[in-house]
Amino acid sequence: MGADPGHPPARAGCVMSWRKGLIPAIPALLFLALFFLLPVAEMLMGSFQNASGELSLGNFERIASTPVYARVLGITFWISALTALLSVLLAYPVAYLLTRLSPMGRERWLLWIMLPFWTSYLVKTYAWMLLLSRKGLLTTLAADVLDNPSGLVPALSGVLIGMVHSMLPLAVITLLPIMRSIDQRLAPAAQTLGASGSMSFFSIFLPLSAPGIAAAGLLVFITSLGFFIVPALLGSPREMMVAQLVISSVLDLFDMNFAGALSVVLLACSLVVFVIYDRIAGLSSLGGEAPKERQSGRGLQILIWLGHRFSGKGKAPRRSGDSALLTGYSVLLVMLLILPVLVVVPLAFTSSPFIAFPPKLFSLKWFDEFFTSAVWQAALLRSLGVGVATALLALVLGFGATLALTRVSAGWRKGLFALFIAPLIVPRIVIALGLLYLFSRLGLAGKDIGLVLGHTVLALPYVVVTLSAAFKQYDWRLDDAARILGAGAFTRLRTVTLPLMSASLVSAFLLAFITSFDDLTIAIFVSGGINTTLPKQMWDSIQLALTPTLAAVSTTLLVFIVLFAVIAQWVSRRSNSKRQGL
Structure with a gap:
């Protein structure tokens, strides 16, 4: 008898050995061990030391x-x-x-x-x-x-x-x-x-x-x-x-x-x-x-x-x-x-050099200042590049981790799920400080790879939670049917699982990207003083003054987010159409 819709094979009596079931999660487990558990452990040890490095x-x-x-x-x-x-x-x-x-x-x-x-x-x-x-x-x-x-x-x-x-x-x-x-x-x-x-x-x-x-x-x-x-x-x-x-x-x-x-x-x-x-x-x-x-x-x-x-x-x-x-x-x-x-949008088009209500419309000079400023553009491009790299890495690790959760027994599932979402439970400032301990020794502080690794730690739980909810709605009978017809594991993944879960994968990608793109905590500790990210540049500017340039930056980000949302909705509709077609 096939598995019920929304239940993984492990719940239908086809329980894999725990070793085989854990294979897709190994990359995520190694990643969290190196860039989450180890940094937090080092930070814990450092808290029990004085300025001379002695236990205290x-x-x-x-x-x-x-x-x-x-x-x-x-x-x-x-x-x-x-x-x-x-x-x-x-x-x-x-x-x-x-x-x-x-x-x-x-x-x-x-x-x-x-x-x-x-x-x-x-x-x-x-x-x-x-x-x-x-x-x-x-x-x-x-x-x-x-x-x-x-x-x-x-x-x-x-x-x-x-x-x-x-x-x-x-x-x-x-x-x-x-x-x-x-x-x-x-x-x-x-x-x-x-x-x-x-x-x-x-x-x-x-x-x-x-x-x-x-x-x-x-x-x-x-x-x-x-x-x-x-x-x-x-x-x-x-x-x-x-x-x-x-x-x-x-x-x-x-x-x-x-x-x-x-x-x-x-x-x-x-x-x-x-x-x-x-x-x-x-x-x-x-x-x-x-x-x-x-x-x-x-x-x-x-x-x-x-x-x-x-x-x-x-x-x-x-x-x-x-x-x-x-x-x-x-x-x-x-x-x-x-x-x-x-409210920020009309202020981006003010002709006045300062923020005031009502704004004196209409001028594009603050957008021109944003898009022609070497500092702002370097921060924007760095955030975009780091965000895309983070989302891809988090999606690959998170998909393997979530797939493993569907294959292991209930006892293993609870422990693994707790580990995968642990960065979501630990306050972000704790993770940032732990990464500063680690990256300062490895020479990754101030480099893009350090930001990508740190942001992936933050984004991975969102991917796991999103895909876990999606797998609960997944009809495993389709996977069983493909296996009966002779399709191998990779073929079933490519032709059945990924197309049916495309909307959830896009949602997980967007959540991971936004987590990275919006992060300031990791950026303050890891990004370095010169090559900064867009949130860090905004943070520095806001503390100096509320300027129309910040309104232009904020408006640009709003347009950017709307485009992402439209893309996500379009992919979701296509995925639903495919699912109904099946």
Whole structure:
């Protein structure tokens, strides 16, 4: 009997030996061992050394005895927790709406949601600086109503706005696979038995989507721990986060051992959160699989109980009204994701030498300055080249790793998946510092190959998660049919697997490219002082002044991202057409 659709051969009784099943994952395992595990281990060892290279706990004693470090750690976890909470709460209704749409409608919505997610963190933060500063657009508009209004930056409110804006799309796309795996017939069945619409939601859909809530909260929280762009540009010293201290320790104080100790504390706390998450939701939820036999957390059980209390038994569901409200909310939220970034566009065409609202249109001189500047163009070309190389390497390694996950037993699968997504769990600043330890000895600091290797470490988990979700939808009976007809492993891969997964492969490639193209953390430590990347050049320029040239750079990047999104959608439609043809 053939394998069921969406289940790998290993689950259908054709379990390979673990040695043979691991073969496709060997390149990814070696890569992570050399450029992830080894650098992090070296960084851990360095944190237990003093300036003379002797073993010492002095760095940790300094952290424990200095109140300012405890305060920064507390602020880091508080801001990250608030960001995760707000992002998941705001994203949940949108993800729920997407589960109720047709594939074509869901694809269109996801395009608009992903556009701001793919947009550079620096571009988004720059946009919020223009909107929320004392002379920004929102403050200017508020002046018509309020006397002498103050801006929302630098302040905690500005930091939260910027971080939630950046993380909300990640929460949506993390929630969606779990929600889509829920049997949509359960809610109508409950309503047939007399349950109201709200009761069926709180009793059935919400508990079943709990792993998605946990996965989204974890990814947003861990990602937020390593943030430094948003708090540095939108916050005050009161909102300083640990990543800013690490960068300052390396670049200003030249104390890598103390920076390593700070990173170890951050890493330890992240691992504690990760272990708690695995106990509650399970690692499989990160790949879009709803774990079985796991109970909801206490907070979620309280939420379900409240739903029972206030949903009203026996009331007729108001599906049309609820649907309109849900759609209206989602439209408003997507507009709030997109519009702040679009504010940058008219400023790129201003004729004024400084930023002001409303801009004095129309001039192309800032684009001319960007495209004719040797510094800007060198940074752009370097980012493009490194991004493409990173995406190709991450895609090759990630595909082999994910293919191996479909061939090994469940016990091996969990451990391997944990290793492959480990760079996603470890704060990015920790990885960057570890690579600085390694590359400084190997002579790779300041070279493109160092950037490609570092960015591939960051991009590989996104490729694995994306392709894992795709393999869960893969119909392995087609592979079995090709094998029965005499096709070898390579032929089946070339003629069946790769064409059917082309849309997911393109999505994984784009995610890897954007991860590299948008990275600033690795670039600060590894890119070198002269040959920089585009995000590093933007970072240096933003800290000096908010100029129209930055608006021109940001607008160019927006156009670039839109083109990528259009290409991805076109490939997705072609892939769906091929799948339907089969």
